[in-house]
Amino acid sequence: MRTEAIGDGEPGGDAVRVLVVEDDPGIARSLMRGLTRAGYAAAKVDTGSGALAAEPVPDVVLLDLGLPDTDGVEVCRALRRRSDVAIIVITARGEEGDRVSALDEGADDYLVKPFGLAELMARMRAVLRRTRPAAPEVLQHGPLAVDLRTRKVTVDGVDVALTPKEFDILECLATDPGRVVTRQQILERVWDAHWYGPTKVLDVHIAAMRRKLGVSGLVETVYGRGFRLGEPAGGVDRA
Template sequence: MRILLVEDESKTADYLRKGLGESGYMVSVARDGNDGRHLIEEEEFDLIVLDVMLPGLDGWQLLKIVRQRGATPVLFLTARDAVEDRVKGLELGADDYLVKPFSYAELLARVRTLLRRGPPRELDTLQVADLHLDLLRRKVSRNGERILLTNKEFALLHLLLSRQGEALSRSFIASQVWQMNFDSDTNVVDVAIRRLRAKVDDPWPVKLIHTLRGTGYMLEAPP
């Protein structure tokens, strides 16, 4: 199991690297937020332990980067003990929050719990290329520009993004978005896709929603 520790306090970082190493984990240490971002983007980890107050990018910013990339478990380890800080961390997508000073035995127990959890929960944010969907806030943007969608358009885009790179049949899309089966000659899916494209694809040169003749549709960034 690989753990990334992003911690700027040298004594704490060295202590945890030694302890977690002796407990059988491979530990990489980043001493500031910028190094942390580099490792997050370049390598794969089974767990990330983050401080909040860091030189460069802070822990909140790093957590957003982690969540854009996947569902790697994140444990905040920080001196920020205010209730609003804990709530903020969990709302941004952290899996656990431990306040300094801490007991190593408790930290190790929390690490083990996070690493043996089942399948990760659904991501709160989804992204492909410059298209970004925030599930909790129900916001969609492309290249930083806000896109207003109806409830069905949002549900349709969420389905396409969550299954990006997969060929989805019209009947599957209909069953997932409208919760019912449509007759094969019904063009409701085609109409909905056309309306969605007008908002998320047509204004930009790079197209993300692709038609698969005889099959259905796929959302995928071009190579």
């Protein structure tokens, strides 16, 4: 069964695939909007049978328990039997017994409605850290090295002092060099999932980061779309 997918137009080959299994149209729309804005390759179904037939196989399943055709715990059990997909239960059921049943049947996490999008995404990141192969701690691109653990940046082995926001922006770009990251995706990841302020603040940080890195062509502007990490065009110049 093909799921109903919504993407941001630039999902990238390594985008995390998220399947939303939710029969409430309003909640489903809200989740899909937030996930796609944050750069996830999101799709949705509204039944348990749809979840079990979904293609392609997702990386994360956000699973409501109160589905119209079958109980979500049964869906969780069936999903876990066939794969090691990350499963996060999202439900209005907050009783301890419901939590225990879902976790015993293979859920990786359990989140009670209502919840904030920022908390959901933090839980998704935590689950993926446990279930996916470890990502490299140091992202290397030409003369640039970004150490995700120590938050240290070097260019040709020389330390570059970035502010926390500048580092977060660079991490967004360095995770997938060459892929365009939209302005809205950066604002929501670095500032807030519901950012509606002026976008000029991003341009100021990008300009400062470019100046500090001092590598022409490294951080490219793709007009009308966003930014990406490109191929350095020359030597280092931090003057």
